[in-house]
Amino acid sequence: MTMNEFLGDPRNLTMLMDYYQLTMSNGYLSHGYKDTIVYFDMFFRKIPDKGGFAIACGLEAVVKYIENLKFHEEDIEFLRDKKIFSEDFLDYLRNFKFTCDVWAVPEGTVIFPNEPIITVRGPILEAQLIETMVLLTINHQSLIATKTNRIVRAAQGRNIMEFGSRRAQGYDGAIYGARAAYIAGAIGSSNVYTDKEMGIPAIGTMAHSWVQLFGDEYEAFKAYAETYPDNCTLLVDTYNVLRSGIPNAIKVSKEVLEPLGKRLKGIRLDSGDMAYLSKECRRILDEEGLWDCKIVASNSLDEFIIKDLISQGAYIDTFGVGERLITSKSEPVFGGVYKLVAVEENGEIAPRIKLSENVEKVTNPHYKGLWRLYEGKTGKAIADILTLHDENIDETKPYVLFDPVFTWKKKVVENFTAKKLQVKIFEKGQLVYNLPNIEEIKDYCREEVNSLWDELKRFENPHNYYVDLSEKLWKIKNDLIEQYRDKI
Amino acid sequence: MTMNEFLGDPRNLTMLMDYYQLTMSNGYLSHGYKDTIVYFDMFFRKIPDKGGFAIACGLEAVVKYIENLKFHEEDIEFLRDKKIFSEDFLDYLRNFKFTCDVWAVPEGTVIFPNEPIITVRGPILEAQLIETMVLLTINHQSLIATKTNRIVRAAQGRNIMEFGSRRAQGYDGAIYGARAAYIAGAIGSSNVYTDKEMGIPAIGTMAHSWVQLFGDEYEAFKAYAETYPDNCTLLVDTYNVLRSGIPNAIKVSKEVLEPLGKRLKGIRLDSGDMAYLSKECRRILDEEGLWDCKIVASNSLDEFIIKDLISQGAYIDTFGVGERLITSKSEPVFGGVYKLVAVEENGEIAPRIKLSENVEKVTNPHYKGLWRLYEGKTGKAIADILTLHDENIDETKPYVLFDPVFTWKKKVVENFTAKKLQVKIFEKGQLVYNLPNIEEIKDYCREEVNSLWDELKRFENPHNYYVDLSEKLWKIKNDLIEQYRDKI
Structure with missing residues (x-):
């Protein structure tokens, strides 16, 4: 049996979600947000066991879940009995069709905190309803x-x-x-x-x-x-x-x-x-x-x-x-989160932010690109960069890295190659990604870990890998923070 | 939907087992042990988070699993391809029918280390094949x-x-x-x-x-x-x-x-x-x-x-x-084990033991009874006793408790009531237990915790609850230890 055939897990997990996904979606619909296009990022904040990196896993199960999304008549009946959902919303669920774009890093990819492992673009009701299962799946499998x-x-x-x-x-x-x-x-x-x-x-x-x-x-x-x-x-x-x-x-x-x-x-x-x-x-x-x-x-x-x-x-x-x-006993939780980062308004992408008293916990707003730079000579990974979605990194020119928190920390890199880490998984709800088989994923994971310097792989005080923002993205983030500070 | 209807989880988890269950069972069959009747106990050794007690949970899912046990033709084909299983064994699996007796403490029961939460009596192949799922189910749900x-x-x-x-x-x-x-x-x-x-x-x-x-x-x-x-x-x-x-x-x-x-x-x-x-x-x-x-x-x-x-x-x-x-983050594993405790030989129940360098880790042999004594006046639980299966505890007479490790520690209890904690779940493979609904289990669990002294419920250094052996059982255990000591 191949991986793709295993997509036929007979359970329907559509209803495996937090209740607030439904209360919110019902409210989005009644307030006219049905066709509002938003962007959500799934990312994590802390590497388990104080390690130097993590490994993304679970994408295949997310794909399977999305492919099987369907609210059955008994689900609708169950929700109607709650007496808080509108008939419009129940009709919406009955005819639910996933039409989002989804990008993700392939399974087996080495990942770092604050990087979008999965990005979902689409109508807010759809993007909201899949939150719990995306998190549950990626958190668990990436942890193990x-x-x-x-x-x-x-x-x-x-x-x-x-x-x-x-x-x-x-x-x-x-x-x-x-x-x-x-x-x-x-x-x-x-x-x-x-x-x-x-x-x-x-x-x-x-x-x-x-x-x-x-x-x-x-x-x-x-x-x-x-x-x-x-x-x-x-x-x-x-x-x-x-x-x-x-x-x-x-x-x-x-x-x-x-x-x-x-x-x-x-x-x-x-x-x-x-x-x-x-x-x-x-x-x-x-x-x-x-x-x-x-x-x-x-x-x-x-x-x-x-x-x-x-x-x-x-x-x-x-x-x-x-x-x-x-159970990953020493640290049994992979704390991935799923945050709204942008909303399309009048054809423009308006970035959104979630503030926090801890500056490092403030979300990275906007529809972004995730890049990895490799040293030309050794092929080893040297830094990851978050950019705006339409920014390019020019390999022929020196690139200035700077720390997003301690911005005076700068480093110029030259002779590097740059790769975008996310690939497109769904386009308007259609699966456009060819799921690799498990041996291919295993081989790819080995290559990924091989692309890291040993200093990142040690258990005690591993090197802190750079995950930086492009200057443009950094500026947008700071402007948003200032804007909300003025407001409150 | 009632609990019993939920028994219809469409997955067949029969193949969710450790591979050695199959290698051993194939060997039992080829060595003429097909009809050998054995006893297995499922028990745990250590209360998570240094707590005073644990709560048994998961029996309903074990029942569901056993009711659904079935090896499909594709399972048989898969195993045949391993080229190590006899056709006799594959036939046995094809016609697999669960005929064991199963006893268990009801869900929601307060439990302590070394007590049989589940006891299985039946042909060794059947009792062996269910080990992984019994442990997986009870360990997870009891932990949470x-x-x-x-x-x-x-x-x-x-x-x-x-x-x-x-x-x-x-x-x-x-x-x-x-x-x-x-x-x-x-x-x-x-x-x-x-x-x-x-x-x-x-x-x-x-x-x-x-x-x-x-x-x-x-x-x-x-x-x-x-x-x-x-x-x-x-x-x-x-x-x-x-x-x-x-x-x-x-x-x-x-x-x-x-x-x-x-x-x-x-x-x-x-x-x-x-x-x-x-x-x-x-x-x-x-x-x-x-x-x-x-x-x-x-x-x-x-x-x-x-x-x-x-x-x-x-x-x-x-x-x-x-x-x-x-995830029970502070202690994410409930270390339940499933151990062979007796074998029927020529109509007699022969106890079996697993030795260990740590005397407290030596298993309690034999087909046993599990009793809880309650103080007459308050109804509070005072001690649990493991006895031989056919021993009785006479409530009208004083009962002498003694520590199974430090045997000179004794205590006489009077004016108590005694209750057997295990109930029969399957009789010759037939479900004879009326599964309670979730509200009944929740209520029962609350009563169970209420039956404990406060000293057992505190988080710091809770009182160590007595789990003792009857004198008869203690003697059998010690004789077995001596017997194996002489042998090796």
């Missing part, structure tokens, strides 16, 4: 992709497997979490559903219950080796790793697998001191000639513990990471 | 119910509204999270889907985009008041609460609502210093005769901030709680 990539980087080339379904926050948490993890670098997931529906390789061997059922650990290992001689990984910590699990695994390797011409593929540690146990296991396995038997570890791991284990010289080939990946 | 109840208690009678859909971990995170929140004491949710499908009251008024669209805050408030004169709550922080939002809200109250004989229902604060602003807003509203205008607050709240706001004398009537509730 960002977290997983941290864990993958911590493992320094060792394999990461996603093992968290049982601790996920709901079924979609497990399903779309596994997808985000795979995109961001996990080699597969324990989840069978996501293998069948999305092609994410399913991985797994045995639980403690297998060993407990047989009662005797050797008999349990023997039975497993007989069943799966080509892919035999044994869980060795049900009773005692070094005194029972490893001796029994070696015995099964010699008595069951080797006579068949097979090798013991791996052992798995799921408790205890992983640094000590993995080194002891490696030593014993090597002594017994089982140099090619892999060691898998899987107990409450995350990027910090994996980094620490590696620094202690633990011999672990593969990490199975569960609850701390699938 | 437990967290919400903390937030509700912190608010000391003020209303809590669930506002977190946009920050939930996936769609089910929003849907079942809203359900768990409502059961545990929230008065409603911003989520429209859960109102329509589950009858959880949807709540909401306006976002900043409403104010931004109109440009002028007074015009925006006026339009909203005209549209919803009976239910007008105004978001007052788009530009400046005290200099713009509140004056405009008062003006609209006097110029639009009062001429219609209506009252301003509320104002909402979504940023800034809630303690200071709420007191100032209250003072100004009262001065203007708007004593009945409610103040709603909704910015990154949780039980700690709410408690702190109340202690500062903040005038807040209702709290809208988002990301920190819907």
Whole structure:
């Protein structure tokens, strides 16, 4: 089954929205704003875990949601019973048709705070009604992709497997979490559903219950080796790793697998001191000639513990990471927001702003362009620029970057290439984007992370990447702030 | 739509399981364990946020899942392509029929570590295959119910509204999270889907985009008041609460609502210093005769901030709680596990154990009963006891409690009543439990929390509730530990 076929999730999630989307839309309609064209930006403000960057994920599910948008008669009836919605509005919903333009950064793109990940242009009722699902989808999947990539980087080339379904926050948490993890670098997931529906390789061997059922650990290992001689990984910590699990695994390797011409593929540690146990296991396995038997570890791991284990010289080939990946336990919220940035008035685009006492929280107004500059020589990303939508960045001339808060901080860049990061997804409600398959997204994500300097990838005090405004945009923003200051 | 009709979620989640459930089950079958009857317990080990108790939630969704269990032909094909499953096993899946007995504590029950929340008795293949979904479901919903109840208690009678859909971990995170929140004491949710499908009251008024669209805050408030004169709550922080939002809200109250004989229902604060602003807003509203205008607050709240706001004398009537509730941000994992505790051998129930270097982590073996003792005079819960399944607790005699780890710690209780907490849900695969509706569950949950002493409900160092083993069960557990110690 391909990605596009998976678009057929049988649930209709049209009604999954905050109630105020409906109360507002009903009011927009009754006040004559039905055909008012607006611009919304979806962006986030803070990188989870004090990291240097985040990874955008979830666009495909947003596309699926928009393609399936439909209010059914029972939805209309339900809303009519609220006795606050006009019949005009209920008719509008009954005939709802999405006609907006949507731009987005592709899934797997490296993103930074305050950048429009998704921009929606269209009639305010339509653009408003999709807010909750756009946020829910992008927030969740970007959170897990960002977290997983941290864990993958911590493992320094060792394999990461996603093992968290049982601790996920709901079924979609497990399903779309596994997808985000795979995109961001996990080699597969324990989840069978996501293998069948999305092609994410399913991985797994045995639980403690297998060993407990047989009662005797050797008999349990023997039975497993007989069943799966080509892919035999044994869980060795049900009773005692070094005194029972490893001796029994070696015995099964010699008595069951080797006579068949097979090798013991791996052992798995799921408790205890992983640094000590993995080194002891490696030593014993090597002594017994089982140099090619892999060691898998899987107990409450995350990027910090994996980094620490590696620094202690633990011999672990593969990490199975569960609850701390699938919930992004250290920081389980990706705080994306969806803000009105402009309104078309008499054929002109009028920028809109949301003020805040914290100057960095003031929204970036207007219909914008999002650019990334790359160093010509290395191809590494050096800065992102927000411009007005119709501004161009001329690669042949030096470009002056300046900090949007501390404007005296300036830097001139030369010999760069510039790329617009958003691509068009919907044009007047029609899907015009060819959704890449999951392997393409995964490859693209790897390239994206490779385009970053190492200073951005470290966990402690990563370099602060430039996300600047063009001079024109900066001026518009400041004028708006002044204008509202005068008013109040 | 009633709860039972909602059982018709169109997704088939049968394949949402860890891959090792399938590799193990295939092996059980090929080794002649098809008809072997086993017992699994689902339990958790640690109360989130160092709280005094947790709340069980998610049983209804487990029932729905089990009722819908079915492997489709495309699932069988997918598994055949893995080239490791026997045709016997694929046939078994094709004809899969759930025949287990299932016991569970009802949703809304107060639970403690190491207690069987769910017990499954039946053929090992069936009991094994449901592990992932049982854990995923109960872990997620119990997590959110437990967290919400903390937030509700912190608010000391003020209303809590669930506002977190946009920050939930996936769609089910929003849907079942809203359900768990409502059961545990929230008065409603911003989520429209859960109102329509589950009858959880949807709540909401306006976002900043409403104010931004109109440009002028007074015009925006006026339009909203005209549209919803009976239910007008105004978001007052788009530009400046005290200099713009509140004056405009008062003006609209006097110029639009009062001429219609209506009252301003509320104002909402979504940023800034809630303690200071709420007191100032209250003072100004009262001065203007708007004593009945409610103040709603909704910015990154949780039980700690709410408690702190109340202690500062903040005038807040209702709290809208988002990301920190819907993800249980402070502790986003409910670590439930599903462990084999017994196997039927020659008509006898043979207990099974999983050892650990940490004595408190050793599983409680055997097919058990779970009892709660209540003080006769007050009806307050005093201790829970795990017994063998066929043991009885005689209320007419004193009962000796003793600590399962520090066994010299004893306490005699008299004048108590004893109640078995688990009820039968499935009998030989048939649903024999009448699922309560959501209001019944919510009421029951409130009674459950009321049955606890205050010392258990506090946030700092709550009392450690007794969860003890009967003498018979304790002896069996210790004999098993000794037996395995001798072996290894």
